[in-house]
Amino acid sequence: MELMKLITVTVSLFISVTVITADYVRPQPRKTLHFQLNPKPSFYPQQVHISLAGDESMRVTWVTDDDSSPSVVEYGTLPGRYSSVAQGESTSYNYLFYSSGKIHHTVIGPLEHDTVYFYRCGGQGPEFQLKTPPAQFPVTFAVVGDLGQTGWTKSTLNHIDQCKYDVHLLPGDLSYADYMQHRWDTFGELVQPLASAKPWMVTEGNHEQENIPLLKDGFESYNARWKMPFEESGSSSNLYYSFEVAGVHIIMLGSYTDYDEQSDQFSWLKADLSKVDRTKTPWLLVLFHVPWYNSNKAHKGEGDGMMAAMESLLYAASVDMVLAGHVHAYERSKRVNNGRPDPCGAVHITIGDGGNREGLAHGYINPQPEWSVFREASFGHGELKIVNSTHAFWSWHRNDDDEPVRSDQVWITSLVNSGCVSEKKNELRDILMAP
Structure with a gap:
């Protein structure tokens, strides 16, 4: 209660607390990163990222080099034990001389809030974990x-x-x-x-x-x-x-x-x-x-x-x-x-x-x-x-x-x-x- 009173007073005054160092010297730009080739099996999920997809759902996105890899995500609240499975969709594109891998988008849910889930993409490969x-x-x-x-x-x-x-x-x-x-x-x-x-x-x-x-x-x-x-x-x-x-x-x-x-x-x-x-x-x-x-x-x-x-x-x-x-x-x-x-x-x-x-x-x-x-x-x-x-x-x-x-x-x-x-x-x- 006392903490909230302190916060209220601070907010009501809308005080901005800033730290400015007069002798701070800004760093120079750094070089572009270079990535070593690290060949993986064609089914291996790469570039995995997640995004919110409506209430209590999450979209899992990944890329595979294998066009036949399924857009499936298995998931659950215990490592290595997947109580649910979801089927998604995939796309790909060509850009001049470049051809993308198979890009998978699969929505999983409903998910509990503030909960850790373990998941696997495409039915094989490494296990990932997320927190809602x-x-x-x-x-x-x-x-x-x-x-x-x-x-x-x-x-x-x-x-x-x-x-x-x-x-x-x-x-x-x-x-x-x-x-x-x-x-x-x-x-x-x-x-x-x-x-x-x-x-x-x-x-x-x-x-x-x-x-x-x-x-x-x-x-x-x-x-x-x-x-x-x-x-x-x-x-x-x-x-x-x-x-x-x-x-x-x-x-x-x-x-x-x-x-x-x-x-x-x-x-x-x-x-x-x-x-x-x-x-x-x-x-x-x-x-x-x-x-x-x-x-x-x-x-x-x-x-x-x-x-x-x-x-x-x-x-x-x-x-x-x-x-x-x-x-x-x-x-x-x-x-x-x-x-x-x-x-x-x-x-x-x-x-x-x-x-x-x-x-x-x-x-x-x-x-x-x-x-x-x-x-x-x-x-x-x-x-x-x-x-x-x-x-x-x-x-x-x-x-x-x-x-x-x-x-x-x-x-x-x-x-x-x-x-x-x-x-x-x-x-x-x-x-x-x-x-």
Whole structure:
């Protein structure tokens, strides 16, 4: 009880506690990782990762070199003893001179919340284990964008592995394959230790496009390999969808598909927001790749079009936090709307600093905008712990000589607890009902 009183006082003041080291020297970029060939039997499951697939279900994805390998997952709560089995689907694709392996997607469930399951893909091969998220608060998210495959990527992944998180959120730019399709395979192997154990929920960035005019549509590789629960959330595209964890409703939007008011994505977003029940999910988060609030010279203004189309809708819906990538640095805003601090606006966080090969974005615009609280060009990751229906703790951890150093932190109060949701109820209704 005393702890909650302390938290309440801290949150009410909305105090941001930051650690800034004046003599900190940012590290240099690290080289792209090189992967040794490690031939495996054709049936062997590779690039295993999991994602949420609706309430009480999980999608298991893996790749095999054997086209005849079944898309079957056996699973249970005891190692080596599988009480359930699920049959899924598979796909593959060709990209110029590259042919993918057989990509399997199998949904397992119903699963108990906050429970460890052991599973095996394809009827043979190694055993993996996963842990389902909790049904209630607290729930913790690891957040990082623009990962790539460098020495800093590996450092970031090691730090995330030390975090006691339930779900990984990634706002775009995964593998940095950039048309070299084998780099999708090495990325899948790189993240498998983490992505096979905790669900990874991702949205696309510019490096996932890989379109070739007249030859290849965009996002073919991404859509084939990283299938998200778009169908489960009523979306017609893998590029935007939503899902719920504990008491949090999370919307993943696409910065690189149509988003104007006449677009399918905008129509879906309105329909999705109309279904949000803030008594059931008091926290509302949104992720996409290109930040709207960015005081870095890199990619300045690139999110303005999407912001003009969607910010008023997200504001009326009382979105608590917006998480983006793209800019290879970290920045956190005050609650903001329409370019100005607003107690009923969202906290915007740019976290495109996972470890990509393009390096950090050092150039910031001065003076620092009024809405910007903390900004730094360093590699790192974020952790968001939703403590209860009203309080959340956000922290950003800089990669400092391979040690995760907490460099920015803040308690955040949900807008449900502020009265903003009830104040904007009619405004949201009018926007949702507009043709």
